[in-house]
Amino acid sequence: MFERQKAKTCDCADVHAPALRPGPENKSLLLLFFRKEGLSCVMLIEIEDFSVRYGRVKAVAQISLQIARGDVLGILGESGSGKSTLALALMALLPRHARVSGRLAFEGLDLARLDPAGRRALRGRKIAAVFQDPFASLNPVMRIGTQLAAFAGATREAAIDMLQRVGIGEPERRMRQYPFELSGGLRQRVAIAAALLCAPTVLVADEPTTALDAATERQILALLRESRALVDGAMVIVSHDLSVLAALCTRIAVLYAGEVVELGTATDLLRAPRHPYTRALLACDLRRLPKSAARFPTIAGQLPDPALPRRGCVFAPRCPVRLPCCAEQAPPVIAAPSGFVRCHAMGA
Ligand SMILES: Nc1ncnc2c1ncn2[C@@H]1O[C@H](COP(=O)(O)OP(=O)(O)OP(=O)(O)O)[C@@H](O)[C@H]1O
Ligand code: SF4
Ligand SMILES: [Mg+2]
Numbered sequence: 001m002f003e004r005q006k007a008k009t010c011d012c013a014d015v016h017a018p019a020l021r022p023g024p025e026n027k028s029l030l031l032l033f034f035r036k037e038g039l040s041c042v043m044l045i046e047i048e049d050f051s052v053r054y055g056r057v058k059a060v061a062q063i064s065l066q067i068a069r070g071d072v073l074g075i076l077g078e079s080g081s082g083k084s085t086l087a088l089a090l091m092a093l094l095p096r097h098a099r100v101s102g103r104l105a106f107e108g109l110d111l112a113r114l115d116p117a118g119r120r121a122l123r124g125r126k127i128a129a130v131f132q133d134p135f136a137s138l139n140p141v142m143r144i145g146t147q148l149a150a151f152a153g154a155t156r157e158a159a160i161d162m163l164q165r166v167g168i169g170e171p172e173r174r175m176r177q178y179p180f181e182l183s184g185g186l187r188q189r190v191a192i193a194a195a196l197l198c199a200p201t202v203l204v205a206d207e208p209t210t211a212l213d214a215a216t217e218r219q220i221l222a223l224l225r226e227s228r229a230l231v232d233g234a235m236v237i238v239s240h241d242l243s244v245l246a247a248l249c250t251r252i253a254v255l256y257a258g259e260v261v262e263l264g265t266a267t268d269l270l271r272a273p274r275h276p277y278t279r280a281l282l283a284c285d286l287r288r289l290p291k292s293a294a295r296f297p298t299i300a301g302q303l304p305d306p307a308l309p310r311r312g313c314v315f316a317p318r319c320p321v322r323l324p325c326c327a328e329q330a331p332p333v334i335a336a337p338s339g340f341v342r343c344h345a346m347g348a
Pocket of ligand 3: 083084085
């Protein structure tokens with residue numbers, strides 16, 4: 001689908017796979033791709049050259065991507081890679097000390113530059129959130145029924161109906177209880193019910209199953225998958241767990257040190273990961289390891305210090321296939337069949 005052309009950003013041309021014209025950041029090609037995937041071509045969220053700093057720490061670095069109506073975008077990366085910071089930016093919930101550059105627009109509104117009233121008008125109405133710890137979204141000293149009415153403006157009947165829809169038995173009794181009286185799985189169901197009651201255009205879930213046991217995790221994943229039908233716009237799911245994203249998402253963006261190093265459909269990413277970091281993440285996925293595996297693979301090394309200036313490829317110190325140019329020159333954005341990859345050695 002994408003026209004091939006030679007990479008111009010690096011001197012190691014002899015060892016490189018031919019670069020492709022950046023596709024997903026080229027809007028007309030992206031629209032073609034969305035059409036092919038059966039996604040709507042109405043862009044809900046447009047992120048352009050977006051960065052977030054906390055003091056000297058660069059948490060999100062020059063991200064550009066679009067999210068269309070109907071999309072379920074997964075954000076994957078190890079701890080500290082900037083997933084929650086990007087999620088908070090999408091929820092217009094960044095802390096005051098965060099310094100933002102570039103653009104993150106929801107239905108044309110630049111979220112990072114909204115005044116507090118504008119942010120409040122969006123949150124919980126147009127954009128709803130589900131967090132890893134449901135206590136983060138539930139008020140511990142309010143009965144479930146009271147807070148569903150207060151937060152989502154739901155009638156008692158609508159709240160009971162939604163609790164039933166998210167699989168909570170005896171909803172009338174649960175409405176009278178406090179969050180601490182419920183199990184972790186039930187609390188997460190209530191948090192999802194609260195988010196869905198707002199009939200949001202975008203639902204952002206940050207590590208929604210990380211705190212749960214395996215059986216409850218499967219139930220919540222099934223619930224989130226069904227919830228796609230109740231969210232009119234798009235969903236963004238943040239996780240360090242590839243299997244969670246594979247179960248839920250249409251596309252996955254792989255974040256490393258705040259940069260999107262690879263973007264593609266969940267199917268393509270799992271079947272044919274291109275970036276060395278994505279390949280390493282897949283190799284470390286315990287659910288993909290044969291039962292006979294004698295040891296658990298890990299990615300040697302650690303994330304770079306986010307407060308230090310960047311040069312070349314951020315993954316270079318840990319990359320098993322790095323090239324001479326990688327330490328000095330920023331990798332080019334190379335179009336892939338369903339997204340892009342940021343690497344000097346794509347296919348090498
Ligand atoms: N409120 C904050 N103030 C200062 N630094 C922060 C703040 N929140 C995050 N950071 C820093 O920003 C970087 C990215 O953190 P972030 O929480 O976004 O990563 P993450 O991928 O969500 O990690 P995890 O998987 O552990 O939740 C880290 O270096 C972190 O220490
Ligand atoms: S640009 Fe170089 S160091 Fe970075 S991932 Fe690609 S090959 Fe490895
Ligand atoms: Mg996080």
